Amino acid sequence: MGFLKYIEVHNFKSYKGKQKIGTLKPFTAIIGPNGSGKSNFMDAISFVLGEKTSCLRVKKLGDLIHGAPIGAPVSSRASVTAVYCENDGTEISFTRLVTGSSSEYRIDNKVVSHQDYASRLELLGINVKAKNFLVFQGAVESIAMKSPKERTGLFEEISRSSEHKEEYERLRTEMMKAEEDTQFTYQKKKGIAAEKKEARMEKEEAEKYQRLKEDLLVKKLQYQLYKLYHNEQDIEQVREELVQKNKELERVSRKREKVEEEIKEKKKENGKITRELAKIEQQIREAVS
Numbered sequence: 001m002g003f004l005k006y007i008e009v010h011n012f013k014s015y016k017g018k019q020k021i022g023t024l025k026p027f028t029a030i031i032g033p034n035g036s037g038k039s040n041f042m043d044a045i046s047f048v049l050g051e052k053t054s055c056l057r058v059k060k061l062g063d064l065i066h067g068a069p070i071g072a073p074v075s076s077r078a079s080v081t082a083v084y085c086e087n088d089g090t091e092i093s094f095t096r097l098v099t100g101s102s103s104e105y106r107i108d109n110k111v112v113s114h115q116d117y118a119s120r121l122e123l124l125g126i127n128v129k130a131k132n133f134l135v136f137q138g139a140v141e142s143i144a145m146k147s148p149k150e151r152t153g154l155f156e157e158i159s160r161s162s163e164h165k166e167e168y169e170r171l172r173t174e175m176m177k178a179e180e181d182t183q184f185t186y187q188k189k190k191g192i193a194a195e196k197k198e199a200r201m202e203k204e205e206a207e208k209y210q211r212l213k214e215d216l217l218v219k220k221l222q223y224q225l226y227k228l229y230h231n232e233q234d235i236e237q238v239r240e241e242l243v244q245k246n247k248e249l250e251r252v253s254r255k256r257e258k259v260e261e262e263i264k265e266k267k268k269e270n271g272k273i274t275r276e277l278a279k280i281e282q283q284i285r286e287a288v289s
Helices: 038-048 114-123 139-144 148-159 161-288
Strands: 003-012 015-022 077-085 091-099 102-107 110-112
Touching: 003 038, 015 038, 038 077, 038 091, 091 114, 102 114, 110 114
Parallel strands: none
Antiparallel strands: 003 015, 003 077, 077 091, 091 102, 102 110
16 A cells, blocks of 8 residues: 655645645654644645545635635635555655635546546545545544444445445345245245146046046947847847748748649649539439420
């Protein structure tokens, strides 16, 4: 980690003109009597690092210009430049200027936006929102008096973990959704298992019904074959009886024909006898007369 090498102020608060404070060391103690400018030096550091006006013991930005609080500003602008030295010796200058009621930010004398300015400071571990770069008088007691929840919030700001709150909430929401999806999938799986079991039971019932139906068809077929067999037996018996009847009928028919022939012969003989008898009667009548 680097360190603040020096501060350069120009018409800032009690510092008239351009003043260079430093070279500072990684550990520097500033001492002096009341009114010597120690607090204004702290204000200069706070100002150049992006602190709000309300924390700089003035009502408006313009009051930061030397002489402005008594109505005699020496200039229309004031500025503070902080030169930060990194471990490899590289120096980065951060400059903040006050012009009227507005601020201008520069990095290495190049104008940048406040967001870019704060982001570059954050890369160096300086978080303006968490105020992790200066400890003002009374801050320790104030922190000690905070509730556990408030201290937790302060530590989250200092550690910058609060910056991950949105991502945490997003991931937490995704986790909760994943848990809900898992629970839903589990319940769905249970439902599917129950449906599968019910379907298997229905399938078994259907298969049992199909088997019984097939058995019934087989029994019906066997019954019909049994009836057909006995019908054929009956038919065969009737056929044999019919043959016997036909034979008997034929025999009777032949006998009848024979009888009819005999009757016919008898009729012929009877006719002959009748004619002879008529002839004899004729002869008798003739003989009598």
